[in-house]
Amino acid sequence: MAKELASVCVVTGRQTAAIAGIALQGENAQLILEQVFKKNRPNYRTRQELERCSEKPGAGQILHGFITDQGRVIDEVVVGCEGPDLFMIFCHGNPLLVERIVGVLQSRGSVLKDAETFLFERCRNQSANLIEAEAKLAIQASATVKGTLILQAQINGGLTRWAAQTLGAIHSVDSSDICRQCRRILEQSEIARRIINGVRIVIAGPPNSGKSTLLNRLAGRQEAIVSEMSGTTRDWVSIACRMGPLYAEFIDTAGLDETLADKDAVEKRAQQITSQLLENCDLVLYVQDVTKDHMDTDRPAGKPVVYVYNKCDLLSDVKLPDSNMKRVFVSAKEGIGIELMAETIRQTLGVSDFDVNTPVVFTERQRKIVSNIFALEGHSAKLLSDLLGFQHGL
Numbered sequence: 091m092a093k094e095l096a097s098v099c100v101v102t103g104r105q106t107a108a109i110a111g112i113a114l115q116g117e118n119a120q121l122i123l124e125q126v127f128k129k130n131r132p133n134y135r136t137r138q139e140l141e142r143c144s145e146k147p148g149a150g151q152i153l154h155g156f157i158t159d160q161g162r163v164i165d166e167v168v169v170g171c172e173g174p175d176l177f178m179i180f181c182h183g184n185p186l187l188v189e190r191i192v193g194v195l196q197s198r199g200s201v202l203k204d205a206e207t208f209l210f211e212r213c214r215n216q217s218a219n220l221i222e223a224e225a226k227l228a229i230q231a232s233a234t235v236k237g238t239l240i241l242q243a244q245i246n247g248g249l250t251r252w253a254a255q256t257l258g259a260i261h262s263v264d265s266s267d268i269c270r271q272c273r274r275i276l277e278q279s280e281i282a283r284r285i286i287n288g289v290r291i292v293i294a295g296p297p298n299s300g301k302s303t304l305l306n307r308l309a310g311r312q313e314a315i316v317s318e319m320s321g322t323t324r325d326w327v328s329i330a331c332r333m334g335p336l337y338a339e340f341i342d343t344a345g346l347d348e349t350l351a352d353k354d355a356v357e358k359r360a361q362q363i364t365s366q367l368l369e370n371c372d373l374v375l376y377v378q379d380v381t382k383d384h385m386d387t388d389r390p391a392g393k394p395v396v397y398v399y400n401k402c403d404l405l406s407d408v409k410l411p412d413s414n415m416k417r418v419f420v421s422a423k424e425g426i427g428i429e430l431m432a433e434t435i436r437q438t439l440g441v442s443d444f445d446v447n448t449p450v451v452f453t454e455r456q457r458k459i460v461s462n463i464f465a466l467e468g469h470s471a472k473l474l475s476d477l478l479g480f481q482h483g484l
């Protein structure tokens with residue numbers, strides 16, 4: 091197999107951004123860059139003059155110029171020369187441009203790699219242990235500021251401190267204590283996950299109860315069709331919304347009605363999709379029309395539920411019952427009770443008062459190790475040291 095002399099990866103992250111970052115790394119990286127990068131000359135007059143500029147990129151420099159292919163400019167870029175073997179190319183974020191630049195670098199002999207490996211190696215070289223490297227990597231993808239604070243806190247405190255202290259005292263600590271701590275870490279990690287990654291909230295309930303009106307209220311614009319006709323929403327519609335420390339995707343679904351499931355193929359499919367969405371969410375907002383007689387309080391099962399009694403503006407003469415932890419009265423149409431509903435959601439998901447210093451696991455590797463320590467009832471110095479991983483400078 092030929093020796094790999096240069097690799098290229100896009101390190102911008104999951105979302106399209108105004109600026110994209112492309113890492114070019116390896117023994118041949120400089121050679122390849124010299125072939126495709128033309129440094130900008132502020133006083134150039136013609137494209138021919140521009141093509142003739144070929145100053146060599148050197149370590150420590152930040153260069154402004156152009157990525158070219160066979161004399162044609164692809165994009166204006168800034169190149170950070172991090173070392174003789176590593177160059178960061180910052181280009182415009184249009185994915186088509188990114189794809190073309192990566193294609194040119196590949197055509198010159200570099201091999202496309204996945205960014206996660208590159209970023210992890212980078213974090214690893216600058217970290218005291220594996221938890222720190224994983225936290226630095228996870229911070230780059232966190233959905234909320236509080237999520238980044240939780241991850242940062244795991245580096246010198248949180249999970250690292252817990253693992254180091256437990257390891258240091260392994261022979262004097264009661265194993266049932268370690269077991270209890272592991273269980274708590276796993277429970278708290280589920281809440282931390284919601285803050286770090288964001289949550290998926292399904293708006294469900296009977297037809298015509300005001301689900302789409304509520305989604306539009308949360309979006310602050312008309313995203314879903316609202317009408318007085320029962321069964322308006324068939325396909326689901328989603329919006330992303332920031333609610334204090336919580337980043338949530340709200341999904342408006344077809345009204346739940348078992349009698350519709352057999353009506354025709356479209357109704358059947360709509361009911362099936364709603365059921366699938368309910369299975370794969372973090373919380374259900376179960377919206378019901380407060381003016382209707384029979385209101386459910388016990389569906390759907392298996393997920394945290396907040397019961398939303400909508401259209402309370404129609405009950406202006408009647409004293410509303412008090413809202414409580416799981417039951418809120420709102421008017422999606424008039425915007426009444428929405429902040430209380432948001433706080434109820436945060437409380438139900440446990441994210442409101444979450445202490446960022448709580449030890450939590452935030453990768454599958456960590457979760458497996460802590461689950462194994464729990465299963466072994468605490469007797470594993472080896473697993474604790476695996477959890478910390480390599481330990482530079484300790």
Ligand SMILES: Nc1nc2c(ncn2[C@@H]2O[C@H](COP(=O)(O)OP(=O)(O)OP(=O)(O)O)[C@@H](O)[C@H]2O)c(=O)[nH]1
Binds near residue numbers: 315316320
């Ligand atoms: N008075 C009042 N009417 C509301 C409120 N919310 C929704 N409505 C009305 O109720 C009707 C149904 O609203 P939608 O938002 O389409 O209800 P839905 O639950 O999405 O209905 P389906 O998609 O059919 O399941 C519309 O006429 C809305 O204007 C509210 O808070 N107060």
Ligand SMILES: [Mg+2]
Binds near residue numbers: 316342
């Ligand atoms: Mg609807």
